[in-house]
Amino acid sequence: MKTKSFRRLLINTIHAKSNILYMGCEDGQVISELNPKYGLGIPNKKGNRPLTKKIYTNVSFETKDVLEIQSEIKFDYIILDEALSHFIDVYSTLKHIRAMTKEDGKIIINSIPKITLIKSILDLFKKKNFKKIDNWIPKQLLETLLYLSNFWPRPEVGSCIIADAIEPKTRKEYSCSIIIPAYNEEGNIAECVRRIPKMKRDYEIIIINDGSRDKTSEVVREMLKDDNRIKFIDYKNNKGKGYATKIGMDAATKDILMILDADMTVRPEDLLLFIDVFDYRNAEFVNGTRMVYPMQDQAMRSIKVFGNKIFSIIFSYILNQNVTDTLCGTKCMFRKDYKRIIMKDNSWPDFDLLFGAAKNNLKIVEMPIWYQKRVVGESKMKVIKHGLMLLKASARGLLELKILRR
Numbered sequence: 001m002k003t004k005s006f007r008r009l010l011i012n013t014i015h016a017k018s019n020i021l022y023m024g025c026e027d028g029q030v031i032s033e034l035n036p037k038y039g040l041g042i043p044n045k046k047g048n049r050p051l052t053k054k055i056y057t058n059v060s061f062e063t064k065d066v067l068e069i070q071s072e073i074k075f076d077y078i079i080l081d082e083a084l085s086h087f088i089d090v091y092s093t094l095k096h097i098r099a100m101t102k103e104d105g106k107i108i109i110n111s112i113p114k115i116t117l118i119k120s121i122l123d124l125f126k127k128k129n130f131k132k133i134d135n136w137i138p139k140q141l142l143e144t145l146l147y148l149s150n151f152w153p154r155p156e157v158g159s160c161i162i163a164d165a166i167e168p169k170t171r172k173e174y175s176c177s178i179i180i181p182a183y184n185e186e187g188n189i190a191e192c193v194r195r196i197p198k199m200k201r202d203y204e205i206i207i208i209n210d211g212s213r214d215k216t217s218e219v220v221r222e223m224l225k226d227d228n229r230i231k232f233i234d235y236k237n238n239k240g241k242g243y244a245t246k247i248g249m250d251a252a253t254k255d256i257l258m259i260l261d262a263d264m265t266v267r268p269e270d271l272l273l274f275i276d277v278f279d280y281r282n283a284e285f286v287n288g289t290r291m292v293y294p295m296q297d298q299a300m301r302s303i304k305v306f307g308n309k310i311f312s313i314i315f316s317y318i319l320n321q322n323v324t325d326t327l328c329g330t331k332c333m334f335r336k337d338y339k340r341i342i343m344k345d346n347s348w349p350d351f352d353l354l355f356g357a358a359k360n361n362l363k364i365v366e367m368p369i370w371y372q373k374r375v376v377g378e379s380k381m382k383v384i385k386h387g388l389m390l391l392k393a394s395a396r397g398l399l400e401l402k403i404l405r406r
Contacts, residue, residue: 006081006110009160010034013108014077021100023066024081028056031079038073042066044086067093071100078107084142085135090292090368091273094149101165107151109142109161135293137368140322144365148282169280175202176275177252177335178260181244182207185262186215187376190223192260193230195268199275206231207262208248211238240346249338257338259349261329263374266290270369274332277365284337284362287354288328292368300371311390318397319358324366326350327390337362351393358401 007030014020016035025031025041032039039059062069065088078097087093097107137145142161143153151163178196182189193205207230209217217234224230233247249257256278258271266288277283290300291308300308308327315323327350341356343349357364 003110005158006160009157010079010108013106013162018076019073019102020077020079021071021075021097022079022081023083024079025061028059028061031059032056040071040073040075042069044081044083067096069100073100074102074105075100076102076105078105080107080109082110084109084137087135088293089273090135090137090142091145091148094145094151098150098165098168103165103167105165107146107161107163107165109163110159135368137292138322138324141289141292141324141366141368145368148277148280148365169282171279172281173201174256174275174278175254176204176256176258177249177254178203178205178258178271179245179248179252180205180207180260180262181210181241181248182212182216182220182262183210183238183241183244184212184214184216184377186212186219188262188264189216189219192262192264192268193223193227195264196260197269197272199272202254203229204231204252204254205229206233206248206251208244209234210241210244211236213238240348242343242349242352243346245349246343249335249343252335255335256332257335258332259330263377265372265374266328266330266369267372270330270367273367273369274330277367278332278334282363283365284334285353285357285364286332287323287325287364287366288330288369289325289366290328290369290371291324293370295371296373311394314394315354315397318394318401319354319364321364323354323364326354328369328371330369333357333362345389345393347389348393351390351397355393355397355401 010030011033014034017037020031020034020036020039022031022039022041024044026043028041031041036058041059041061043063078101084090101107146153146163150166150168152166153161153163176199180192189207196205207220209220209232220230220232224232231251233251245259256275258274260266260268260271274286277286291312308325311326312323315326327348331350331353333353337360340360341353343352345352
């Protein structure tokens with residue numbers, strides 16, 4: 001903990017004789033000062049032991065990752081002291097924390113570091129270590145993730161966030177269609193489908209072969225023999241990812257439509273994070289974002305990261321909400337809402353879907369994902385050619401959503 005003000009906030013907020021979970025606990029001094037009935041301290045780095053040999057009354061320490069802790073004790077207060085940047089999966093961790101929180105409990109998070117545009121640009125050209133956990137979560141996205149995890153953020157207290165536990169909504173299980181557009185993905189498509197998690201619900205997988213010149217079609221037809229989940233759409237001429245995605249979504253029959261890129265740069269296993277948001281009716285459109293967690297080395301060229309950040313600024317203005325990533329391939333929505341969206345761009349579906357969601361006043365939330373390096377094949381995104389196309393699409397969105405809507 002770096003600030004005395006956060007320490008004072010804890011002392012002024014937390015009732016004595018409460019059960020307290022303190023994440024980011026480097027020693028037992030602060031948690032002991034809070035006079036807990038029971039206190040559990042967890043250092044920010046898994047395996048690290050608190051820097052103290054002193055024994056504190058009613059305080060114990062744990063060196064496991066919080067996701068590995070199954071506590072029978074429910075906590076009145078959860079403290080995150082510079083802990084967010086060390087979470088491998090922020091959404092799953094917050095949900096796990098909520099399960100350990102009393103119904104009238106609170107979560108207290110210290111200041112969120114602000115990343116300036118200049119710093120973020122400079123960071124693009126620094127070599128990143130994929131194994132180092134160094135998340136950057138904008139305040140608005142953090143508040144969204146807290147809400148999705150059944151915490152209700154209060155108005156900001158200084159530079160800190162206090163959020164109250166709220167009653168979870170009743171879960172409803174929706175069926176889903178997983179749409180996989182594929183172009184020259186013979187080396188990826190089988191593994192991509194294999195890694196799709198068992199949904200334990202009614203679901204289908206729709207693969208669209210967008211005129212591949214390799215053996216993508218042959219690989220999928222072989223898969224059809226053993227997997228009755230798969231529907232296959234095949235045509236000879238390459239027409240673009242936008243066209244292929246539209247064809248697949250038009251053919252879908254389930255409640256929720258989920259787009260998954262065949263190259264597995266978004267892990268197929270992460271689809272469960274997206275479906276969870278719909279099951280609790282916390283969103284009508286979920287947009288994946290690759291700009292929160294560190295990317296795997298060489299997953300995205302610096303110039304593309306820079307372009308994504310620029311388009312994010314443009315889109316945040318057009319959509320009137322903070323958007324950190326516009327071109328993540330994984331986007332999900334209800335099929336009934338998709339039917340009201342007009343798809344015009346044959347090259348890329350992302351902008352049409354985001355603009356359509358905003359135009360129809362859908363509730364849009366973002367879901368952070370870990371962006372992976374493509375293992376086989378090469379990216380279909382061409383910086384100059386497609387960058388100009390996307391600028392043109394942005395201008396169209398600005399016209400439709402900002403100018404003509406007035």
